[in-house]
Amino acid sequence: MLQVRVRFAPSPTGPLHIGGVRTALYNYLFAKKNNGVFILRIEDTDQARLVEGAEEYIMESLKWCGIIPDEGIIEGGKYGPYRQSDRNRLFRQYADILVEKGEAYYAFDTPEQLEKLRTESEKKGNTFIYNASIRGKLNNSVSLPESEWKANLEKNKPYVIRYKMPLNEDIHFDDLVRGHIVVNTGTLDDKVLFKSDGMPTYHLANIVDDHLMEISHVIRGEEWLPSLPLHVMLYRSFGWEAPLFAHLPLLLKPDGKGKLSKRDGDRMGFPVFPLYWPYDETAKGYREEGYYPEAFVNMIALLGWNPGTEQEIFSMEELINLFSIERVHKSGSRFDPEKAKWFNHQYLKHRTNNQLALEFRDFVRARGYHMDIIELETLISLVKERVSFVKEIWQETDFFFKAPETYDQEVIKKRWKPETSELLLELKSVLGNLEVFSPLSTEQAVKAWIEEKRYNTGAIMNAFRLVIVGESRGPHMFDIISWIGQEETRKRIDKGVSVIGKQI
Numbered sequence: 001m002l003q004v005r006v007r008f009a010p011s012p013t014g015p016l017h018i019g020g021v022r023t024a025l026y027n028y029l030f031a032k033k034n035n036g037v038f039i040l041r042i043e044d045t046d047q048a049r050l051v052e053g054a055e056e057y058i059m060e061s062l063k064w065c066g067i068i069p070d071e072g073i074i075e076g077g078k079y080g081p082y083r084q085s086d087r088n089r090l091f092r093q094y095a096d097i098l099v100e101k102g103e104a105y106y107a108f109d110t111p112e113q114l115e116k117l118r119t120e121s122e123k124k125g126n127t128f129i130y131n132a133s134i135r136g137k138l139n140n141s142v143s144l145p146e147s148e149w150k151a152n153l154e155k156n157k158p159y160v161i162r163y164k165m166p167l168n169e170d171i172h173f174d175d176l177v178r179g180h181i182v183v184n185t186g187t188l189d190d191k192v193l194f195k196s197d198g199m200p201t202y203h204l205a206n207i208v209d210d211h212l213m214e215i216s217h218v219i220r221g222e223e224w225l226p227s228l229p230l231h232v233m234l235y236r237s238f239g240w241e242a243p244l245f246a247h248l249p250l251l252l253k254p255d256g257k258g259k260l261s262k263r264d265g266d267r268m269g270f271p272v273f274p275l276y277w278p279y280d281e282t283a284k285g286y287r288e289e290g291y292y293p294e295a296f297v298n299m300i301a302l303l304g305w306n307p308g309t310e311q312e313i314f315s316m317e318e319l320i321n322l323f324s325i326e327r328v329h330k331s332g333s334r335f336d337p338e339k340a341k342w343f344n345h346q347y348l349k350h351r352t353n354n355q356l357a358l359e360f361r362d363f364v365r366a367r368g369y370h371m372d373i374i375e376l377e378t379l380i381s382l383v384k385e386r387v388s389f390v391k392e393i394w395q396e397t398d399f400f401f402k403a404p405e406t407y408d409q410e411v412i413k414k415r416w417k418p419e420t421s422e423l424l425l426e427l428k429s430v431l432g433n434l435e436v437f438s439p440l441s442t443e444q445a446v447k448a449w450i451e452e453k454r455y456n457t458g459a460i461m462n463a464f465r466l467v468i469v470g471e472s473r474g475p476h477m478f479d480i481i482s483w484i485g486q487e488e489t490r491k492r493i494d495k496g497v498s499v500i501g502k503q504i
């Protein structure tokens, strides 16, 4: 059977968008599912668009996600090198093969001449297309007498090599996601394959490398679908067997209107990159926001693919077992930032209290506090259900570490009555008399007192929470006070009564 060999072939032009990570993931899952090989190839032939640091960023992102290449720049492999600029000497000969076969030609038109043609066409309301209907009138080895274009070459006149797209032919091909597609060559132009700077274009390098690396399936984003007819034609012109193609649906904005962009993330406060991009401080990353890589991978796996069941939580192992291209959607997938958080919450919930305590300890230390792991574990068990990220544990538990510095004015307005101070001081003495200060003993004592005095439970407990926590939030009051202890509880009641009492 055909050996499955797939590649993720990003261009290092900036940080990797989550759509790119999804493409890498689907390639990886497909390779692993089929006992195949997953290759990372860096497509950096467009020197003008190269961005420093992007190649390392791509590799680090994949590593963080656990998408580990079998062959690549770091991993090596017998089809290398895996960075296209290191393969540069290869491409020219392939462009020459096409010229010799009469499937490509030299074009000497200068950028100024082409610009002029474009403007003239625009004035007439047309779009200029360099194709079969016009190439005979332009400055190239199809239109010029042989002696002339050869002289041009000898004089080192700058040129590009263009593909000779047939005038009017239907090209038929299949896409594993999109199905059967027919495109007439009349709608296509004579694409540049080799540039005047001596570098191949994406199209040539991509096809040659896919062929040389024996790629069996090309799985990539839908934005490459318009290039597919040309790629199919190039395979035909070379006389090579084409790989199978699968074009993945777009990732859409949360409202479903258009492609998900960094601007959407900035506007709505969610990252569109796996890692922070250090060259632009607004480019936030999932890793730095506190996502677990497993949760992130799980979330993106379901953006464009479904397992056919209601199950939503998958380990990488499970994804590998279940993945199939047939279940990749045709239509775009709407990105839902809330759902992303939900996934992290699910993974956080399933971590042990000990794991979370170890992770949370850094946040505690960074704020200058100390607490034993065992104590942190108990604390975490109280708030685990309510947080999606480890960093949120602090917002839920800060009052365990320190007395409130301020008191919520809204709550004061609503809950603090003239008699409240008196009641809290009475509560303080009820609690102060207890020998055992556990959640149960304190709750029983307070309830008995309220019952005996026929007080209003709500009025007391709300004010009590206000002086202990500073706001109307947090876990069960008796868990909190038994945690902070008898002495601290008394102090906080005194402080609250004095500070709030003065305001009233």
Ligand code: GLU
Pocket (backbone or CB within 6 Å): 008, 009, 010, 011, 043, 202, 206, 219, 220, 221, 224
């Ligand atoms: N270098 C292209 C990119 O940046 C690769 C497209 C493909 O997979 O063919 O996405």
